[in-house]
Amino acid sequence: MVEFSRVAPDLAASDVVGQRTLAVGIDAVVVGLCSVALATLAGPFDAVELADVGLPPALLFAPVVWMSYAVALVGTWGQTLGKYLAGVVVVDSRGDAPTYRAAAVRELLRLADVLGVGLLSLPRTTQRQRLGDRVADTIVVRAEREERPL
Template identity: 40%
Template sequence: MPSDTSGRPDRHATDVVGARIGAQFVDLVLQFVQVVGVAVALGSLVRPEGEAAVRGLVGLGFLTLPLYGGLLEGFWNGQTVGKRLAGIRVVDRRGDDPSVGQVLVRNLPAVVLFSWLTSAVALAAIATSERNQRVFDGVAGTYVVRA
């Protein structure tokens, strides 16, 4: 992976915006399945009564969204299913596998990024940052590069 003098991935290595969009689409579909699966599993345990209870279970399902990227990227070579299919991965500032803590931090926005508007804002951040990073990539010290 090409890097600058600090060891960080250079602009060319992080120029994977198109692949990130494709990966995000795959991952959003899988995250939707995750939220529904969590809500159904919890519903089978507590037998919710009423619309408010069902909404609460779905809300709890949304709270698990950072785990999708956090656990997969943390334990699967910096990749989610979408990233693996798109041929990209998450790395730390040195180009190494990120820590579980780093990928959990970079995935915290998943709770609110499950909409087209916040995804558009994230894409705008990627397109305008020096090394194509989302805000929480910068906070976590991570980059998305070609695998």
């Protein structure tokens, strides 16, 4: 069995806006693929009704998939796949692992980011926290990586 462990945070490096943007993009692709897969597995469970609303079925699954994905992974390891690949990790203000509650608060307030409101706080905080991070008392910082020989 493969074991995963949390990466150590580099608490001095909180100016990771570019890495955060990359991470969100990667996570959006992962969630999109999972949502399409779920919509496909669900089949035409009321395709006519969905067509009347004008929403693709995958779009209905996306919020639940995103919330489940982000809260489970950030609450467990402090990282989603996107954050891992971008080299960042979520920690609380003491540098410890975030709780599942903090992970849920961060994601619930992502709607404010989508609307542009939450992102306004990024340049206003010394640690570049979005609204969800401020309320959840979390910080996104660079993950310290071990050097591995090629």
